Amino acid sequence: MTETIAIARLPASPRKRNAEATRAAILEAAKAQFALLGYDCAVLRDIAREAGVDVALVKRYFGGKEALFVEALKASFGPDGARDWDRTTFAHEMATMLADSPHVDEARTHRFQFLLRAAISPTTAPLLNVLVHDRFLEPIRQWLGGADADARARVLAASYIGFLVERLIRGDALQGREREVFIERVTAIFAVLVTDIEPQQGRNGPTV
Amino acid sequence: MTETIAIARLPASPRKRNAEATRAAILEAAKAQFALLGYDCAVLRDIAREAGVDVALVKRYFGGKEALFVEALKASFGPDGARDWDRTTFAHEMATMLADSPHVDEARTHRFQFLLRAAISPTTAPLLNVLVHDRFLEPIRQWLGGADADARARVLAASYIGFLVERLIRGDALQGREREVFIERVTAIFAVLVTDIEPQQGRNGPTV
DNA sequence: TCAGCAAGTCAATGGACGTTGACATGAACC
DNA sequence: GGTTCATGTCAACGTCCATTGACTTGCTGA
Numbered sequence: 001m002t003e004t005i006a007i008a009r010l011p012a013s014p015r016k017r018n019a020e021a022t023r024a025a026i027l028e029a030a031k032a033q034f035a036l037l038g039y040d041c042a043v044l045r046d047i048a049r050e051a052g053v054d055v056a057l058v059k060r061y062f063g064g065k066e067a068l069f070v071e072a073l074k075a076s077f078g079p080d081g082a083r084d085w086d087r088t089t090f091a092h093e094m095a096t097m098l099a100d101s102p103h104v105d106e107a108r109t110h111r112f113q114f115l116l117r118a119a120i121s122p123t124t125a126p127l128l129n130v131l132v133h134d135r136f137l138e139p140i141r142q143w144l145g146g147a148d149a150d151a152r153a154r155v156l157a158a159s160y161i162g163f164l165v166e167r168l169i170r171g172d173a174l175q176g177r178e179r180e181v182f183i184e185r186v187t188a189i190f191a192v193l194v195t196d197i198e199p200q201q202g203r204n205g206p207t208v
Numbered sequence: 209m210t211e212t213i214a215i216a217r218l219p220a221s222p223r224k225r226n227a228e229a230t231r232a233a234i235l236e237a238a239k240a241q242f243a244l245l246g247y248d249c250a251v252l253r254d255i256a257r258e259a260g261v262d263v264a265l266v267k268r269y270f271g272g273k274e275a276l277f278v279e280a281l282k283a284s285f286g287p288d289g290a291r292d293w294d295r296t297t298f299a300h301e302m303a304t305m306l307a308d309s310p311h312v313d314e315a316r317t318h319r320f321q322f323l324l325r326a327a328i329s330p331t332t333a334p335l336l337n338v339l340v341h342d343r344f345l346e347p348i349r350q351w352l353g354g355a356d357a358d359a360r361a362r363v364l365a366a367s368y369i370g371f372l373v374e375r376l377i378r379g380d381a382l383q384g385r386e387r388e389v390f391i392e393r394v395t396a397i398f399a400v401l402v403t404d405i406e407p408q409q410g411r412n413g414p415t416v
Numbered sequence: 417t418c419a420g421c422a423a424g425t426c427a428a429t430g431g432a433c434g435t436t437g438a439c440a441t442g443a444a445c446c
Numbered sequence: 447g448g449t450t451c452a453t454g455t456c457a458a459c460g461t462c463c464a465t466t467g468a469c470t471t472g473c474t475g476a
Contacts, residue, residue: 017442017453037330040248044434054455056436065434119377120328122245132377151389154374159397162370166362169327169340181359188400188407189367192393199396225423225472252464262425264466273464418476425470433462440455446448 023061025051030072035114039069039124070127073118076111077135085143091190095183098163099174112164146196156193231269233259238280243322247277247332278335281326284319285343293351299398303391306371307382320372354404364401 029050033042044065048055062068085093102109118124119132141153163186174182192199237258241250252273256263270276293301310317326332327340349361371394382390400407 019453022453038248038328040246041330043432045432055434056456057454059435060453116373117328120246120325120373122249125377148385148389151386152393155371155390155393155397158370158374159367160370161373162366162368163363165324165328165369165373166366169333177356178359178362181356182363184406185360185363185401189363189397192396192400198392227423230423251462253462263464264426265424267465268423419474420476421472421474423470423472426468427466428468429464429466431462431464434460436457436459438456438458440453442453443451445450 019061022051022053022057026053026058026061026068027072027075030068031076031114032110034069034072035076035110035117038117039121044068066127069118069124073114073127073131076114077131087194090194091187092183094160094190095186098160098167098186099179099182101164101167103173109164109167112161113168116161116164116168144194152193156190159189159193227269230259230261230265234261234266234269234276235280235283238276239284239322240318242277242280243284243318243325246325247273247329252276274335277326277332281322281335281339284322285339295402298402299395300391302368302398303394306368306375306394307387307391309372309375311381317372317375320369321376324369324372324376352402360401364398367397367401 026047029047030042033047033050036042044058045055047068048058058065058068062071097105097108102113115128115132115136119128137153137157140157141149144153144156146152234255237255238250241255241258244250252266253263255276256266266273266276270279305313305316310321323336323340323344327336345361345365348365349357352361352364354360
């Protein structure tokens with residue numbers, strides 16, 4: 001009798017009891033679900049199922065949905081932060097990355113979807129103001145440096161968000177000429193923002 | 209007895225029975241709530257209360273929450289569409305408008321919040337792809353004209369969305385020097401996009 | 417004045433979901 | 447081997463919310 005059961009167990013991994021591991025599994029599943037669906041649409045039962053545990057453990061380990069969310073949010077914005085980009089190649093690299101998002105650098109795209117959804121939802125927005133500033137705006141500001149770094153960081157962040165949203169809305173990848181043009185223009189935009197000096201006036205488009 | 213009751217009625221407006229008016233009232237309340245909270249967080253009871261009617265009427269007039277949402281979405285993107293901007297002043301005007309959003313041109317900000325929330329929520333995104341293209345991207349594309357209008361329209365739309373999100377996340381108004389810098393840079397960005405010719409290469413930031 | 421219908425009200429239903437506490441089970445320690 | 451505590455399971459409960467259908471009220475036309 002025991003042998004047949006042992007065979008039947010193969011599909012479900014017989015995970016050993018391990019608080020740390022299950023906690024981590026829940027957190028990982030939560031990060032994915034919250035990024036994909038946002039706080040309101042994500043469902044604890046699904047998170048638990050994805051982690052291979054019971055819902056009740058969410059309460060045991062995190063206290064509740066909101067607490068889990070905050071934890072997942074923090075976990076998503078850990079060390080990375082102020083990645084040191086090369087100033088001379090930044091604009092082009094970022095543009096290319098965005099053009100190929102979300103297929104390239106999936107983890108990064110993922111994290112920012114998370115942040116974006118969190119920042120926009122009226123439920124979670126209040127939890128976020130500090131985090132957005134500390135982990136997102138402030139690193140950009142410091143990296144930019146120069147005059148009016150704060151305002152420029154804001155514009156840079158906003159542009160970045162916009163391109164990300166655009167990619168989020170259209171799922172398909174950019175290709176061929178369209179991709180090239182996208183990269184060209186976006187590179188030009190980031191170049192405007194990285195530059196310390198003010199953009200020259202009178203470039204308000206051709207006077208038709 | 210009747211007189212005292214008549215006096216007590218003052219606060220609640222004794223609206224006459226009027227199908228068209230109540231339908232309109234519901235739609236108006238729905239537009240506001242959906243824009244403010246998004247599809248998932250908006251509650252039919254609140255919409256009904258704001259419109260001064262019973263929840264059941266939502267079903268009678270619109271069929272259900274999703275149908276009401278679609279209706280509200282269409283109603284929000286009616287005639288406006290391809291407003292004819294002056295090409296020579298577009299960049300600066302738009303930058304200024306965004307800097308002062310949402311306090312100026314509140315209606316416009318409102319509508320785009322609506323669209324944004326709708327586009328991002330996984331619940332409503334499927335309902336939107338066509339609408340976003342027809343009422344948002346396509347008018348921009350036509351207005352832009354020139355080479356690679358499609359790709360440029362995409363970048364323009366994305367930037368616009370980004371700035372809107374930034375303003376949405378921070379509620380407070382830009383002021384003083386910060387506002388000036390914001391307008392300067394954003395103007396430069398839009399200028400890059402309105403222009404038909406490709407941006408000059410090599411402006412990848414100072415070589416430090 | 418009365419029938420008939422549209423407009424509006426009310427209470428109830430059913431599902432989804434976060435939360436909770438009682439219970440079972442495995443491992444570590446005496 | 448038995449005790450004990452942490453880990454994991456189970457079956458609810460309560461709430462929120464969209465939906466529904468039966469009921470009431472006011473208007474209109476004969």
